[in-house]
Amino acid sequence: MPSTQVSGTGSKESATTVRPAAATAPGAAALFANPVLPGDFPDPSVTKIGDTYWASATSSNWGPAFPLLKSKNLTDWQLVGHVFPDKLPAWADYYFWAPEITQEGNKTYVFYAAHKKGGNLAVGVASADRPEGPYRDHGPLVGQPDGSIDGFPMRDEKGQLYLIWKEDGNSINQPTPIWAQPLNETRTALTGEKTELFRNTAPWEGNLVEGVSMVRHGDYFYAFYAANGCCGHNCTYGTGVARAKSLLGPWEKNPANPIIKATAAWRCPGHGTVTQGFDGRWFLLHHAYAAESFENVGRQGVLSEFVWNADKWPEFTVSSTATPAANPLSTRPVVDEFTGSALGLDWQWPIEDKPQFALRGGQLRLTAHPDKGGAALGRHTLTATYTATTTLLAPATLPAGSTAGLAAHGDPKNMLALTAGGGKLQLWERREGKQRVLAETTLPATTSKAVQLRMQVSGGNSYRFAWSADGQTWTNPLANDGAINGQFLPPWDRGVRVGVLAEGPTSVTAAFERFALNSQ
Template sequence: MRARRVLLSTALFSLSLLAALSASSCTEDKQPPVENPPEQPPPPPPPLQITNPVLPGDYADPSVVRVGDEYWASATSSEWAPQFPLLKSRDLLNWEQVGHIFQTPPEWSEANYWAPELVVDQGRTFVIYTAKKKGGPLCVGVATAPSVSGPYTDRGPLVCQELGSIDGAMIRDENNKLYLVWKEDGNSRGLPTPFWAQPLSEDGTQLVGEKKAILMNDVPWEGQLIEGPHLIKRNGWFYVFYAGAGCCGKGCNYGVGVARSKKLLDGWEKNPLNPIMKNNESFKCPGHGSVVTDTLGRDYFLYHAYRVTDSVYAGRQGVLDQITWGEDGWPTINSRRGVGGQVLAKPPAWSDEFTTEMMTQGWQWPNGRKPMTSISNGVLTLAPPADRAMDMMGGVLARSSPSGNYTAVAILDRTGLGAETAAGLSAFGDPENAIVVALRGPKVELWRRQGNAQQLVTTVDAPAAGDTLHLRVTARTGYLFQFAVSPDGSTWTNVGGDQNGEFLPPWDRAVRVALTVGGAAGASARFDSLRITPE
């Protein structure tokens, strides 16, 4: 009997234990699952380590687009040919010139090749540019290409207002309609400078419909003008980045502004914190650029500025900064402290030994004065156009100076040089303003040309020995020059002492290093190399 009670108690305990375990299991099954902590967004990519200028030398009004993982840029060429350099980069920091938009100028144009705006729209490539019409005003023109790499076909001028039309840009409105936006150049007559917007044909080659003014220079910092519009869309807003005040020369006071609107044609408001870019201790007069989004989604502004240490003599150089977007939707650049990044200590040296039959990229000549050139066996033969042969600097082949402090050395082949031919190396502003050291017969001459008035500064005997003559120009602070010659590149004879070249740069351009030839019918000269070493 007692054994049965023990067994019964044991059975009841077991049943109770099973029930408890079952209840516990049910309770556990009904408990909500443990939630993982919310996934954190990835940290933003680190900013580029920028060293400015990213485009040392004369690269005013730069424009940039991204196609895939490549970046393409162009810039003003002004009175230099070929028109509009075409550059390529993989990282926005290191650029290689690969060609030009135009190898010969558009037939309708004659001067003032400014502000090429690269546009990729629905798989089509455009460049909107400024040029002066033959016998007429400044115009906005358009060219098209199968890809950004070219070749580009000019489609002629889009608009030529009597006061001048410059700085064109292309954008689609909120209804996906294609528009041209440009500046009317009223400041040339002391008048306001509206930004106009007008519909374009779908192929982008002609204006249709009516134009409408969307923005005007109307706040004090903008002075007599606004210009250089570049438009983007972001988060339901249109933004226009633009420049205000004076772009160029020692008295420049340029700055960068931005305005926005929900609609392209109405409701524009300017950032109350404009200008968002002004001078700092390293760069002055920043402005006229374009926005590009990199492969990681970061926005950058490629624009120009004068480097303070180079003043105007190296030109308006290409600089880059990241754009930061605030919670209020307005962009800022380097916290409004001017051009950011590290300052380039010294641009790399450059040289051309003429080892290929084709001219390397980057050589230039004055508009309408293309010299005759050929390369054979590592020697460049340079000759002026026939109608410039008697001008001692009738044939010009030039490179942009990368800074205000440099030494340039050209090696001239003396064999076969005509007795009256002058072959030289020049600090060259334009055809009317230059300083040149040149070999002519048994003499080395130093000439100054200012306002097209030419003066022989000095003459020295040329070194008697050797088939080559080294010609050297040294620049300091952009405008102080010394010239010298050597039979071997080791022993130098100074020619003419210190030369002040403050008069050299035109209003909107840099001083260049140029090989020159002329002074006689049939003049030509042979050069073995040119090397430019920044210091």
């Protein structure tokens, strides 16, 4: 059986639409471009509600927690909100992972993993009367000492509702059982006893199996799962499948596993959800790293099609002409003029440090923060090569001890930035929490009203910064137009965000005009 996935690379759209280049609705043609969710959308989940597909994905340590996206065709997605847009669940603090969005009756449920305050990872659940929310959190369902993640609801052959999840044994060099336990109909508590379905036993699975998504087809329950190393440049992830005639087993693994593995275009494919298209075709929406950008952009949402073969196993298909003829990276820019009454849904912030900000008269006004590299707002990057620009207003009014500007955010401990403040322009890095100035110049008088800041990135991690007083003549603070290696920026489970920051006392407010991101 071929082990492959749909090839192609993708693009982005301005405002709140996430759109692949040259995409064609799966119901209309055999070919479509990946990624269908460009940007950092790990562990994507999808379900059908009425005539619409709804999806979510891991947000990890970026807020708001868990994006909510909708589509009519699985390829054109619109970001319409978040499960937890403002207030996080009281029991959890960070690592908001692997949401599983499902619908039954008139209720939408999102099962998710998060780090329990004072404890370990646990699986929780939230519900809403509409898929767009608002969602009410019901707290954690299971939190084992080693950690519990990747919750998935499934009814057995008798109609009994179960929660399927992974025990996070790999965190302490132990096996990773996949458990099933009865779940009450309100999805608020587990009942009965848990049963192990399977664990990591095959050599290709390495130290873990996880991310189970189940579907019942014909005589069998099928568990699509991910295995081996999920994240980072040395990841080894792949996708397998197991089946059983009864939910509680016995389970047999496909001898052809892994049924999706790395290609030249996409690396480390895994952790997704099965869905059947309105045209009857079958898909797995999962994540993978684009080989060009890898961990710098992060794990992007990829759609892979499969059929059921004569042996009653899923078999993934690909056409030799699946790569789009048009340049999939030729896309229109993302632009935010800050003219609305609220910040666009694409903007994110460190999950534990939401900054204070407001939109006023076409300006983003960001209140400074004295710690952790400052108050930060960022957006997904989409390709390995891009240019980001913004205008900082009245930089001369920022007092000594404060600074604001354009930044590449890995996390609060790791960033690169070009900022103004205290009469100076500074290019600096923050690495493992230690901040260091790389170049500094006196703030020219021509920039008293505004200074334009630019970041040019190539190859995913080569950064060039520049400033301009008029948007025509640009100056790199480093000699010889030097570049900075930003390989240190991406955390192990996240891609880089680009955006703005303001560092200093909370009495200081920085004003920005227009932010643009142009990918190549």
